[in-house]
Amino acid sequence: xxxxxxxxxxxxxxxxxxxxxxxxxxxxxxxxxxxxxxxxxxxxxxxxxxxxxxxxxxxxxxxxxxxxxxxxxxxxxxxxxxxxxxxxxxxxxxxxxxxxxxxxxxxxxxxxxxxxxxxxxxxxxxxxxxxxxxxxxxxxxxxxxxxxxxxxxxxxxxxxxxxxxxxxxxxxxxxxxxxxxxxxxxxxxxxxxxxxxxxxxxxxxxxxxxxxxxxxxxxxxxxxxxxxxxxxxxxxxxxxxxxxxxxxxxxxxxxxxxxxxxxxxxxxxxxxxxxxxxxxxxxxxxxxxxxxxxxxxxxxxxxxxxxxxxxxxxxxxxxxxxxxxxxxxxxx
Amino acid sequence: xxxxxxxxxxxxxxxxxxxxxxxxxxxxxxxxxxxxxxxxxxxxxxxxxxxxxxxxxxxxxxxxxxxxxxxxxxxxxxxxxxxxxxxxxxxxxxxxxxxxxxxxxxxxxxxxxxxxxxxxxxxxxxxxxxxxxxxxxxxxxxxxxxxxxxxxxxxxxxxxxxxxxxxxxxxxxxxxxxxxxxxxxxxxxxxxxxxxxxxxxxxxxxxxxxxxxxxxxxxxxxxxxxxxxxxxxxxxxxxxxxxxxxxxxxxxxxxxxxxxxxxxxxxxxxxxxxxxxxxxxxxxxxxxxxxxxxxxxxxxxxxxxxxxxxxxxxxxxxxxxxxxxxxxxxxx
Numbered sequence: 001x002x003x004x005x006x007x008x009x010x011x012x013x014x015x016x017x018x019x020x021x022x023x024x025x026x027x028x029x030x031x032x033x034x035x036x037x038x039x040x041x042x043x044x045x046x047x048x049x050x051x052x053x054x055x056x057x058x059x060x061x062x063x064x065x066x067x068x069x070x071x072x073x074x075x076x077x078x079x080x081x082x083x084x085x086x087x088x089x090x091x092x093x094x095x096x097x098x099x100x101x102x103x104x105x106x107x108x109x110x111x112x113x114x115x116x117x118x119x120x121x122x123x124x125x126x127x128x129x130x131x132x133x134x135x136x137x138x139x140x141x142x143x144x145x146x147x148x149x150x151x152x153x154x155x156x157x158x159x160x161x162x163x164x165x166x167x168x169x170x171x172x173x174x175x176x177x178x179x180x181x182x183x184x185x186x187x188x189x190x191x192x193x194x195x196x197x198x199x200x201x202x203x204x205x206x207x208x209x210x211x212x213x214x215x216x217x218x219x220x221x222x223x224x225x226x227x228x229x230x231x232x233x234x235x236x237x238x239x240x241x242x243x244x245x246x247x248x249x250x251x252x253x254x255x256x257x258x259x260x261x262x263x264x265x266x267x268x269x270x271x272x273x274x275x276x277x278x279x280x281x282x283x284x285x286x287x288x289x290x291x292x293x294x295x296x297x298x299x300x301x302x303x304x305x306x307x308x309x310x311x312x313x314x315x316x317x318x319x320x321x322x323x324x325x326x327x328x329x330x331x332x
Numbered sequence: 333x334x335x336x337x338x339x340x341x342x343x344x345x346x347x348x349x350x351x352x353x354x355x356x357x358x359x360x361x362x363x364x365x366x367x368x369x370x371x372x373x374x375x376x377x378x379x380x381x382x383x384x385x386x387x388x389x390x391x392x393x394x395x396x397x398x399x400x401x402x403x404x405x406x407x408x409x410x411x412x413x414x415x416x417x418x419x420x421x422x423x424x425x426x427x428x429x430x431x432x433x434x435x436x437x438x439x440x441x442x443x444x445x446x447x448x449x450x451x452x453x454x455x456x457x458x459x460x461x462x463x464x465x466x467x468x469x470x471x472x473x474x475x476x477x478x479x480x481x482x483x484x485x486x487x488x489x490x491x492x493x494x495x496x497x498x499x500x501x502x503x504x505x506x507x508x509x510x511x512x513x514x515x516x517x518x519x520x521x522x523x524x525x526x527x528x529x530x531x532x533x534x535x536x537x538x539x540x541x542x543x544x545x546x547x548x549x550x551x552x553x554x555x556x557x558x559x560x561x562x563x564x565x566x567x568x569x570x571x572x573x574x575x576x577x578x579x580x581x582x583x584x585x586x587x588x589x590x591x592x593x594x595x596x597x598x599x600x601x602x603x604x605x606x607x608x609x610x611x612x613x614x615x616x617x618x619x620x621x622x623x624x625x626x627x628x629x630x631x632x633x634x635x636x637x638x639x640x641x642x643x644x645x646x647x648x649x650x651x652x653x654x655x656x657x658x659x660x661x662x663x664x
Binding site for chain 1: 366367370371372373374375376377378380383384385386387388389390392393394395396417418420421423427429430431433461462463464466467468469471473475476477480482483485487488489552553554569
């Protein structure tokens with residue numbers, strides 16, 4: 001990288017070099033990165049007999065995270081939300097690019113942000129291969145690239161009538177964590193609050209499970225806009241109706257200790273920030289998939305099924321249930 | 333896409349569907365797009381014996397384009413700057429994803445923006461395969477994906493001492509166009525002004541020429557931060573010094589008709605918005621490459637050469653020349 005400047009302040013290129021390039025090309029870059037950060041574009045080698053899988057997601061300050069959030073969490077989440085998209089395809093992540101817009105070149109902030117992003121990248125053997133840093137309102141776009149066996153990607157539209165609907169982990173925790181973090185909610189149970197806030201700040205994308213589910217599940221989507229927002233997409237893409245018993249929604253002990261069950265259910269329906277997966281699973285293969293989840297210290301919970309028709313029928317113990325909320329939409 | 337809402341206003345998913353998905357998957361989507369817009373991620377098929385090439389660039393309102401710019405131009409430029417990065421690698425673009433952050437879902441704005449982006453995409457046989465739309469300050473990140481013959485990417489660091497430095501087209505026009513557009517400069521020559529402003533608003537990335545230069549040029553970089561900003565990067569990456577005769581910088585007739593030559597030279601040194609290419613070319617192959625450029629209605633101008641050492645020596649007719657400007661840096 002350029003270092004021709006005698007000025008004391010760090011410019012764009014020095015910043016990228018210090019906080020991203022040196023570290024991204026650090027101890028163990030992937031062997032399939034032919035050209036990484038520092039040229040006009042990255043050059044990457046996709047394995048033979050694999051399809052390339054690509055996704056992009058943006059976090060905007062004040063929309064996706066509160067102003068003043070820990071930059072380490074922002075870095076973590078900016079990659080996690082993209083890893084979650086690849087998990088939903090059953091794909092293996094490999095490379096990422098970063099488009100970072102920040103108001104000012106704050107070294108402490110960049111240190112935290114890059115640490116959060118690159119730590120999670122290392123956990124998933126993802127190499128940061130390029131990026132762009134511009135001055136402006138805090139906006140973080142990460143593009144994730146990965147691959148999947150040729151023709152083997154897990155789609156939203158592959159479900160059949162009779163397939164069970166299943167979700168990983170517990171739902172709503174991150175939404176409750178954000179409410180606690182923002183002071184919209186409070187609790188005397190500090191340990192539970194910390195756990196819920198941590199679920200918002202450091203979501204664990206279900207990458208390993210997604211890869212395992214490929215070839216077993218018939219369809220999948222990541223719950224990024226809330227179950228009430230994302231389930232209709234899976235059902236519509238599969239040309240089916242969905243029936244869900246909200247009494248079956250998996251709720252964490254931390255959540256139950258902080259709010260009444262009725263409120264917990266609403267978090268579980270509305271909050272997408274957990275980045276759990278919603279899957280359609282042929283009934284005869286559910287136990288096999290639940291066992292695979294268990295191997296990964298993850299629960300898999302059946303919450304309903306797919307039927308001929310369209311739309312979503314929510315019920316509780318057999319009685320119609322009207323969710324108070326819809327999934328998050330940025331433009332409503 | 334989801335359409336379960338009875339509300340009259342268009343939500344995120346309907347907007348993406350109306351302005352991007354239907355059109356991107358329109359008349360002639362690429363055959364190598366296995367899954368396009370509408371799933372958690374795109375699934376793409378990279379040709380055998382090719383390397384994947386990936387780049388990302390962001391445009392921020394008020395930084396990269398004036399507030400209130402024609403959305404069609406913003407759409408065009410957001411893709412053009414990325415195509416230019418692939419051109420500099422000698423790569424062929426194929427797919428793009430879009431991370432669009434906009435203050436409000438303005439249908440007229442989206443119509444213009446998507447038309448500008450998708451028109452240029454169609455010109456280069458690029459399919460928009462995914463994206464993310466969020467509410468916030470206007471920020472546009474496009475990620476471009478393409479490919480290049482395995483091991484054949486054109487790098488910044490491949491130049492040898494004695495190679496000629498050459499640039500495509502004319503330099504500085506877009507910078508002058510922006511100055512005119514912003515009212516920082518004026519002219520009675522309306523035709524020249526229109527031509528220069530058009531160079532800023534609708535740059536033509538040198539994709540076909542970049543692919544031609546691969547295997548002939550020894551190194552390349554796109555001039556996105558101005559020649560004075562980008563030449564040092566190519567020289568440093570190649571471990572060489574650069575000597576440039578600024579009298580040789582190619583200036584357009586429109587530019588010459590609007591400002592004195594001395595001012596035109598400063599635009600040529602400072603303005604990167606033309607998105608021309610800077611190349612290192614072995615002297616014995618310069619004529620061949622210039623002829624190839626001519627076939628594409630493009631000029632190729634030798635402006636200097638690479639020598640042992642480091643740094644950049646600017647001169648004019650053999651006399652030392654100190655550029656008034658450095659390349660643009662967002663954080664200085």
